[in-house]
Amino acid sequence: MGLDDRKLAVLRAIVEDYVSTQEPVGSKALVERHQLGVSPATVRNDMAVLEEEGYIRQPHTSAGRVPTDRGYRLFVDRLSRVKPLSPAERRAIERFLVGAVDLDDVVHRTVRLLAQLTRQVAVVQYPSLARSSVRHLELVPISTTRLMLVMIADTGRVEQRLVELPGPVPADDVTDLRRLVNEKLAGARLSDTPPLVQALVDEAPAELRPTMATLASVLLETLVERHEERIALAGTANLTRGGLLDFQGSLRPILEALEEEVVLLKLIGETEPSTTRVLIGDENEFDNLRAASVVSTGYGPGATIVGGLGVLGPTRMDYPGTIATVRAVARYVGELLAQN
Amino acid sequence: MGLDDRKLAVLRAIVEDYVSTQEPVGSKALVERHQLGVSPATVRNDMAVLEEEGYIRQPHTSAGRVPTDRGYRLFVDRLSRVKPLSPAERRAIERFLVGAVDLDDVVHRTVRLLAQLTRQVAVVQYPSLARSSVRHLELVPISTTRLMLVMIADTGRVEQRLVELPGPVPADDVTDLRRLVNEKLAGARLSDTPPLVQALVDEAPAELRPTMATLASVLLETLVERHEERIALAGTANLTRGGLLDFQGSLRPILEALEEEVVLLKLIGETEPSTTRVLIGDENEFDNLRAASVVSTGYGPGATIVGGLGVLGPTRMDYPGTIATVRAVARYVGELLAQN
DNA sequence: GACTGGCACTCGTTACAGTCGAGTGCCAGG
DNA sequence: CCTGGCACTCGACTGTAACGAGTGCCAGTC
Numbered sequence: 001m002g003l004d005d006r007k008l009a010v011l012r013a014i015v016e017d018y019v020s021t022q023e024p025v026g027s028k029a030l031v032e033r034h035q036l037g038v039s040p041a042t043v044r045n046d047m048a049v050l051e052e053e054g055y056i057r058q059p060h061t062s063a064g065r066v067p068t069d070r071g072y073r074l075f076v077d078r079l080s081r082v083k084p085l086s087p088a089e090r091r092a093i094e095r096f097l098v099g100a101v102d103l104d105d106v107v108h109r110t111v112r113l114l115a116q117l118t119r120q121v122a123v124v125q126y127p128s129l130a131r132s133s134v135r136h137l138e139l140v141p142i143s144t145t146r147l148m149l150v151m152i153a154d155t156g157r158v159e160q161r162l163v164e165l166p167g168p169v170p171a172d173d174v175t176d177l178r179r180l181v182n183e184k185l186a187g188a189r190l191s192d193t194p195p196l197v198q199a200l201v202d203e204a205p206a207e208l209r210p211t212m213a214t215l216a217s218v219l220l221e222t223l224v225e226r227h228e229e230r231i232a233l234a235g236t237a238n239l240t241r242g243g244l245l246d247f248q249g250s251l252r253p254i255l256e257a258l259e260e261e262v263v264l265l266k267l268i269g270e271t272e273p274s275t276t277r278v279l280i281g282d283e284n285e286f287d288n289l290r291a292a293s294v295v296s297t298g299y300g301p302g303a304t305i306v307g308g309l310g311v312l313g314p315t316r317m318d319y320p321g322t323i324a325t326v327r328a329v330a331r332y333v334g335e336l337l338a339q340n
Numbered sequence: 341m342g343l344d345d346r347k348l349a350v351l352r353a354i355v356e357d358y359v360s361t362q363e364p365v366g367s368k369a370l371v372e373r374h375q376l377g378v379s380p381a382t383v384r385n386d387m388a389v390l391e392e393e394g395y396i397r398q399p400h401t402s403a404g405r406v407p408t409d410r411g412y413r414l415f416v417d418r419l420s421r422v423k424p425l426s427p428a429e430r431r432a433i434e435r436f437l438v439g440a441v442d443l444d445d446v447v448h449r450t451v452r453l454l455a456q457l458t459r460q461v462a463v464v465q466y467p468s469l470a471r472s473s474v475r476h477l478e479l480v481p482i483s484t485t486r487l488m489l490v491m492i493a494d495t496g497r498v499e500q501r502l503v504e505l506p507g508p509v510p511a512d513d514v515t516d517l518r519r520l521v522n523e524k525l526a527g528a529r530l531s532d533t534p535p536l537v538q539a540l541v542d543e544a545p546a547e548l549r550p551t552m553a554t555l556a557s558v559l560l561e562t563l564v565e566r567h568e569e570r571i572a573l574a575g576t577a578n579l580t581r582g583g584l585l586d587f588q589g590s591l592r593p594i595l596e597a598l599e600e601e602v603v604l605l606k607l608i609g610e611t612e613p614s615t616t617r618v619l620i621g622d623e624n625e626f627d628n629l630r631a632a633s634v635v636s637t638g639y640g641p642g643a644t645i646v647g648g649l650g651v652l653g654p655t656r657m658d659y660p661g662t663i664a665t666v667r668a669v670a671r672y673v674g675e676l677l678a679q680n
Numbered sequence: 681g682a683c684t685g686g687c688a689c690t691c692g693t694t695a696c697a698g699t700c701g702a703g704t705g706c707c708a709g710g
Numbered sequence: 711c712c713t714g715g716c717a718c719t720c721g722a723c724t725g726t727a728a729c730g731a732g733t734g735c736c737a738g739t740c
Contacts, residue, residue: 026703039713044704062703062720101502101562140476140492150498152480152488160498162441162680222441236576237595251591255577340502366732379684384733402691402732684739694729704719710712 003053007046009036011055012079014047015067019316022242024064069281069315072293076278076319083320085328089117093332100336103127103156107232110309110333115235117325120313121258123268123296126230127155127306127337129223134185134193139178139215144168149218153190155306156340159228163218166210173208177215180204193224231264238313246291246314253288258312263289268296268308276323281315291315295322299330301338309333343393349376350386351395352419355407359656362582364404409621409655412633416618416659423660425668429457433672440676443467443496447572450649450673455575457665460653461598463608463636466570467495467646467677469563474525474533479518479555484508489555491563493530495646496680499568503558506550513548517555520544533564571604578653586631586654593628598652603629608636608648616663621655631655635662639670641678649673 003011013034017025027040027047036043047065050056055071058064067075085093096113100106107124114122132153140148147163169177184200185193197216204212222228236258239251247254257263263286267279276297282290289312296310309330311322343351353374357365367380367387376383387405390396395411398404407415425433436453440446447464454462472493480488487503509517524540525533537556544552562568576598579591587594597603603626607619619634629652636650649670651662 024703028703040703041705041713041715042711045712048705058704060719060721062701062718064703102500135482136480136488138478138480138490140478142475142492148476148492148498150478150490150492152482152490152500156502158488158490158498158500160442160492162496234599237592237599240590240592240595250580252577252580255580259574259577364732368732380732381684381686381734382682385683388734398733400690400692400732402689402730404732682740684737686737687735688733689735690731690733692729692731694727696725696727698724698726700721700723702719702721704717706716706718707714709714 007050008079010043010046011050011071012075014056014065015075018066019318024059024066026064072280072315080320083324085324092117093329097332097336106336110329111232111234114311114329115238118311118322119241120238120311121235122311123264124232124309125269125307127157129190129228131306132157133187133189137181137185139174141171141174151223159223161218161222163215166214169211177208177212190224194220229265231261233258242314246316248291254292257286257288267294268310276327293317295326297326297330299333301334347386347390348419350383351390351411352415354396354405355411355415358406359658364399364406366404412620412655420660423664425664432457433669437672437676446676450669451572451574454651454669455578458651458662459581460578460651461575462651463604464572464649465609465647467497469530469568471646472497473527473529477521477525479514481511481514489558499563501558501562503555506554509551517548517552530564534560569605571601573598582654586656588631594632597626597628607634608650616667633657635666637666637670639673641674
């Protein structure tokens with residue numbers, strides 16, 4: 001129960017050593033590398049307590065100790081300070097993100113940057129449509145019975161949908177539709193649109209109503225209800241660092257999980273405002289990812305959050321460093337978005 | 341040199357057995373599983389010749405034989421027929437691709453389908469801009485000095501770029517610009533646009549000329565010169581099938597290669613019309629992929645090719661089956677695109 | 681001349697025994 | 711409460727031996 005300061009220091013030392021060496025750490029090595037001011041025997045007693053409490057464990061009877069998920073949790077919550085970034089890292093972030101022209105470009109650069117800095121798998125969610133407002137809706141005739149609906153959101157996202165019309169629609173009508181749609185929806189948050197879209201159909205002149213109705217249904221179904229989230233991924237090769245020791249030798253489940261957008265969204269998308277979330281090992285709801293940890297946070301222009309980003313790596317990761325990097329990158333991306 | 345029919349039959353048998361069992365195949369096992377009509381000793385003599393010619397090799401002195409890259413090549417070129425797809429596979433393809441609404445949707449479904457059917461890593465290139473024509477260009481004012489340029493191509497691709505204007509431009513001018521640009525460019529192949537774009541600037545009314553010039557430079561730079569290719573990837577988890585035997589134990593180089601769009605494009609993008617290309621092991625130009633094979637082909641509506649798709653797997657793969665699947669999927673995708 | 685059975689040989693795999701040493705738990709004493 | 715000492719555990723490593731799959735070669739047969 002009561003863990004005095006020294007026991008906590010021992011735990012911290014174990015985590016730090018294990019993270020950097022990747023080998024179970026014994027009492028002797030510990031007192032050599034850290035100034036704990038006590039003998040190995042004392043450390044052993046402390047270790048016994050820590051093990052009893054479930055913070056560390058022994059892989060084999062005659063091996064050193066390794067932190068458990070619970071141990072990492074305690075470490076993250078109480079024993080570590082966020083490491084300030086090195087100037088080199090700061091510069092890397094700026095250099096990498098400057099010159100991005102496009103939202104796509106921003107997201108791609110960000111995810112690569114994050115993967116490179118943390119040396120882990122990076123995930124970036126595109127600004128969520130649910131948190132976007134409509135900037136403009138464009139209707140482009142493809143044929144007489146087909147329209148391309150292009151929605152430009154204030155977050156920079158651009159989505160297009162092919163709309164199959166109930167019948168041929170002359171060019172003038174398209175112009176009218178475009179005007180009507182924009183008058184009603186421009187500036188509205190996407191999540192607030194359903195009643196507006198309904199009104200749009202109700203108020204449309206009789207001859208445009210059927211067309212407007214199809215348009216409305218595409219809008220509602222594909223852009224509002226089915227929240228189309230997009231995700232970018234990078235750094236999967238980093239999973240192979242640290243030999244086959246991490247992830248208990250099989251990358252399979254991890255790679256499988258990374259292919260599921262739904263999984264990734266749950267991991268980095270559900271983010272409470274401006275907190276950095278750390279999921280360690282089995283705190284995570286997916287069986288495939290029991291051997292992994294996720295550090296994620298939200299980003300957005302100013303104080304609002306429009307999407308999430310984060311990294312995934314072995315539970316044995318450098319939490320303070322990773323947390324610092326993820327936060328810093330999120331902040332820079334936010335500033336970048338605010339400029340546009 | 342002279343490989344008589346039986347020696348070729350032996351090579352075929354070795355390839356087939358090794359592909360299915362993943363274990364070096366010996367002379368005894370070979371005569372048991374295939375009706376070669378001769379004794380193991382004879383087969384051994386044939387094997388010795390095949391080894392001398394570089395088609396097979398022995399991992400260890402006292403082990404069976406394994407095909408070399410050269411052996412696979414001979415097998416693919418002369419010893420295998422394309423396997424017809426099973427009805428189940430046909431159905432799977434149709435079921436999977438029906439109901440795709442979007443180009444994005446088509447590409448994503450295709451790449452997942454391909455990964456699932458071949459149980460390998462699938463790569464699909466979006467229809468290349470270089471091979472697309474302009475269907476429509478849309479200019480959407482974002483602020484007085486910013487436009488969103490949206491290009492819709494006949495292949496279904498939609499690209500957008502933010503254009504930073506030299507000065508404020510009134511809404512009416514935007515309308516004019518839009519009309520001018522579309523009059524000149526709609527219908528043109530993207531690769532033919534440079535002179536047209538130049539003409540556009542030259543012919544523009546004086547007051548629109550600076551704006552048109554910036555617009556033109558964005559168009560040329562980001563859409564024509566720097567061919568923006570997009571790629572979708574799926575099935576990386578399949579790399580872990582077959583334990584650690586394939587890819588000599590390290591996925592690292594493969595995963596790294598898969599992160600490079602340039603590499604993927606070279607692998608599946610450079611495709612001569614309507615051929616299926618098979619790259620085996622070190623035939624491939626990238627060191628990282630010396631342990632892998634790639635089967636790729638082009639796809640497009642009708643006879644024209646607009647992009648490439650393919651799969652990547654261990655050199656020890658089921659070539660006939662994979663080739664058949666890749667071809668079939670490409671054909672279906674082509675039909676799908678033709679409908680739009 | 682081509683094929684076959686037989687045989688000696690190679691060499692990776694597996695099993696087993698023995699040693700080594702890192703690391704532990706416990707205890708008695710400061 | 712901390713420490714030094716000590717017996718103990720057990721994985722890692724080493725060396726040896728037996729095993730067996732597979733080969734190459736050769737002499738004999740059709």
